[in-house]
Amino acid sequence: MVEELGSNTEGDLIINVGPQHPATHGVLHLVITLNGETIKKVEPHLGYIHRSIEKMCESLTYRQFIYVTSRMDYLSSHINNHACALIVEKGMQIEVPPRAQVIRVLMDELTRIASHELWWGAMAMDLGAFTPFFHAFREREAINEIMEETCGARLTMNYMVPGGVLEDLHPDFQRKVKEFITLYKRKIAEYDDMVTGNIIFQNRMKGVGVISAADAISYGCSGPTLRGCGVSCDIRKIYPYELYDKIEFDEVLETAGDSFARYMVRIREMNQSIRIIEQLIDNIPEGDVQAKTKAVLKLPKGEFYQRVETARGEFGIFIVSEGGTNPYRIKFRSPGFSNLSALDHMARGSKIGDLVAMMGTLDLVIPDIDR
């Protein structure tokens, strides 16, 4: 890679951003070709945190493989686990008790808020503001505390298992979640005062990293990146799983396709998640939290696919089963991988300073991209 450094024959400057760089939010390595300050090409080099999770899963059973998926998109670990549980339940036709279904949706939405909080703080920091980071972490901490009480973990939850959830809710769960909703509603106005309505931020984000709807679809973008272009793609709405077809919430769409549109999608999505939590928090049915399942899970011979909506977009699991206790082949379709592939297209022709605003609103989580 050394010979790539310096300049090429056309006199363009070639620089490396990362793998250790604060703006890449992890070990992402970008080789950028610059003409003056204008970006001519962005080339991601991946693999710095590649653990070959797909290969690893081939020797893990259907109870074990959930634990490694928490380590992919660690900010959406509940939702990753949810996808694993759903695919095994679909293959083995396991009925999940209603209480477990509600708990799962609650946990998913809390995760989504926590993930968007972290994104919001980190993105504001990328653009030069330090304070929002602390505000975001204060609210995120409240969610992490709720998670810690019920799941015993703050980041890698491993709480959802085939058949339901691992343990019942902590007795304080409902009270704490309601407290969090009150806190959140008081604080979200501050977010808008600090960042959303701030003219400096708006100027840095509006018209930056524009991608058209057709291009975003072609690049396989999903989640807020695609919804920022006005394309309806929320898996919770179009291919509903769990309880999402019975819950009232709106799919958030923006049309501009720039960084500010992606920003607004995430901010408004948090409000929708709060709306879902409010509908469910007083309506958790009594009963079991886990269906009775066999000690050894065996998926029938065949192919299975399950997709869910994580905080970053469409996450899919593709399992090829030979009828045994572990998958013959497993493929994780990670939303970040496809979103990152669109970065080159977005960035060409814009200034190097804007690259940070683009990467910030793509919400890249590197372990999710590398797997």
Place this chain on the structure above:
Amino acid sequence: MNNEELKTAITTLLPTGVFEEGGDWLNVLLEPSDWLPFALQLRHQEAHYFDYMFCLTCIDWKTHLTMVYHLSSTKYRHNLVVKANLDKAKPDIETVSHIWRTAEFHEREVYEMFGVNFVHHPDLRLLILPDGWEGKNPLRKDFDDPVNMIKL
């Protein structure tokens, strides 16, 4: 279109295609040489309009490799799985990265992990693996690395 309608439509497009049962979606198996013209029709014909490729991967069946393409349409919301069996000794298939741009990265991943050669790919090199891994394909079943691999 539902699966039945899709099946009829695809039979007229590709008479040699073999349909596989099972799974939620229609599965069609084709010859690698039929893939590129078929892909163009799937993407550009108004009635199909498969504009979103959400998954592209490969399976190593020890005797041969199988490419698996998952397609869906943002307009009609129908899904289709296309498969093609490749010879392990000469795994060549046409790239579709100019039809669905997401395939460019996904094909690079399959190239390094399975050694599939995507003909006419604009930039077929390693994406995730470090330099010097060419020729060794970690996700193939016969891959073994006694130093770096921990057997579970």
